[in-house]
Amino acid sequence: MMQLEVQKDESGGLSIIIDQFPPKYKNLIFSFGPRIAESLEEVRIKAGAPIYLYSKGREYRTEAVLAPGDVEGILASMLSYSVYSYQEEITKGFVTLPGGHRVGICGKVIMDAGKVKGIKEVSSLNIRRSKEIIGVAAPIMGQILTCGPGQSEKGGVRSCLIVSPPGCGKTTLLRDIARTLSQKGFRIGVVDERSELAGMYQGIPQKDLGPRTDVLDGCLKSEGITMMIRAMAPEVICCDEIGRDADVEAVYEALCTGVSIITTAHGSSYEEMKRSKIGGLLEEGAFQRVIFLSNRPQIGTVTRILNESGRVIS
Amino acid sequence: MIKLYLCVAIILLSYLAGYLYTAGYEKRVRHMEGLLNRFQQISTQMRYSFETLPELFSQVYLREEEPAGMVFAAAAENMRQNTGESFPQIWDRAVRETFARTALTESDMETVIHLGADLGKTDMTQQEKTLEHICGGISALLDQAKEERKRKTKLYRTLFTAGGILIVILLI
Numbered sequence: 001m002m003q004l005e006v007q008k009d010e011s012g013g014l015s016i017i018i019d020q021f022p023p024k025y026k027n028l029i030f031s032f033g034p035r036i037a038e039s040l041e042e043v044r045i046k047a048g049a050p051i052y053l054y055s056k057g058r059e060y061r062t063e064a065v066l067a068p069g070d071v072e073g074i075l076a077s078m079l080s081y082s083v084y085s086y087q088e089e090i091t092k093g094f095v096t097l098p099g100g101h102r103v104g105i106c107g108k109v110i111m112d113a114g115k116v117k118g119i120k121e122v123s124s125l126n127i128r129r130s131k132e133i134i135g136v137a138a139p140i141m142g143q144i145l146t147c148g149p150g151q152s153e154k155g156g157v158r159s160c161l162i163v164s165p166p167g168c169g170k171t172t173l174l175r176d177i178a179r180t181l182s183q184k185g186f187r188i189g190v191v192d193e194r195s196e197l198a199g200m201y202q203g204i205p206q207k208d209l210g211p212r213t214d215v216l217d218g219c220l221k222s223e224g225i226t227m228m229i230r231a232m233a234p235e236v237i238c239c240d241e242i243g244r245d246a247d248v249e250a251v252y253e254a255l256c257t258g259v260s261i262i263t264t265a266h267g268s269s270y271e272e273m274k275r276s277k278i279g280g281l282l283e284e285g286a287f288q289r290v291i292f293l294s295n296r297p298q299i300g301t302v303t304r305i306l307n308e309s310g311r312v313i314s
Numbered sequence: 315m316i317k318l319y320l321c322v323a324i325i326l327l328s329y330l331a332g333y334l335y336t337a338g339y340e341k342r343v344r345h346m347e348g349l350l351n352r353f354q355q356i357s358t359q360m361r362y363s364f365e366t367l368p369e370l371f372s373q374v375y376l377r378e379e380e381p382a383g384m385v386f387a388a389a390a391e392n393m394r395q396n397t398g399e400s401f402p403q404i405w406d407r408a409v410r411e412t413f414a415r416t417a418l419t420e421s422d423m424e425t426v427i428h429l430g431a432d433l434g435k436t437d438m439t440q441q442e443k444t445l446e447h448i449c450g451g452i453s454a455l456l457d458q459a460k461e462e463r464k465r466k467t468k469l470y471r472t473l474f475t476a477g478g479i480l481i482v483i484l485l486i
Binding site (some may be wrong): 020021022024073076080081083087 | 334365366368369393399400401404409433434437438441455
């Protein structure tokens, strides 16, 4: 088992978001002390309930209970009193704020012709810290990079699939792989369907994805992969969580054009993955490396790495 | 000869007094036009740039510094200060803070406060309707202000000039 070293979290924490809360609630959260406030991983806000805080695996809660309307007030101040400016994101159920942090929204969903048009009467919010761990991919880069013909050549990049159950660090690892490859001179295209990889905010990536990385934000992977190939001629495309038939087709298209794909999928075993919609890609050896992650003993633990034939190599 | 000069001066001064007395009506129209123009700019800008209210408000203020723009600068500042107020409260405070520096009437102020309260809280389709409603409301106020200017300026300038002539007659 390989332990991915946690070197540095550059995300700046949730303080930047909490700072935008109305003073009453901001003070309640900061009253737990600076250590907890700085290491907050999640804040859950619900009408008629206390504010729940999660820091270093522990749960804390405020004594005060939120009054009806308070949740909407907190959301309004986080959105700079401009709901229209975030309406596209709101229809997906979340908004991305400065720092790449994400606010999940629940309330009464307004449907129009079978599509989500908006959310009103907001009842709860889930603010999650977006983690960025610089250097987390370093121990596995040797499995991703192939040697060039000479010492000075940059070589190539193997197509990789990162597999794990939710909450094991797939996105954090994928982001650092993209950043590392970009720094090594590869042209990277990131198709960030859920705005998690780059955390784009007003056209600026809030996460370090390297100097040679282009980002298609909020775009369907199936569309974005094709668009990226045509528009930006990347050498590597990174995208998170493939799983639909259309995603698989887009990956095939990318591989046919000679572009390497580094992506992630939910799962826990090779056999389970072979039975899923992306099983065909594995059968055909589309991914030269399949990396399995676990959250034991800690998030980001690489349990095994398989090659294109499904043989364990590490 | 001196008497003649004095009479002319009295008539001119009374006309000038009438002019100064009615300047408020002129200013009210100008400030109302400034307000309407800014809301129209915000409407266009919002539709194309999707920028947030603090950004839009700061932009319209920067374009021209005059009393009508101050309300937007004050509201943008209030929003950035993050005082925990709702937008209607922020807007109300901004309008009241800057009201004294404009020629708007108390009733204009209440209408502007009422019209602006729904800004920002819905999606773009609703915001377009909200801004249409705001612009419609301010246009109606502007029409009233223009009508009042027309009536009152004519009335007071005539009255002041007539007063001047009366003084001259009495002096003669």
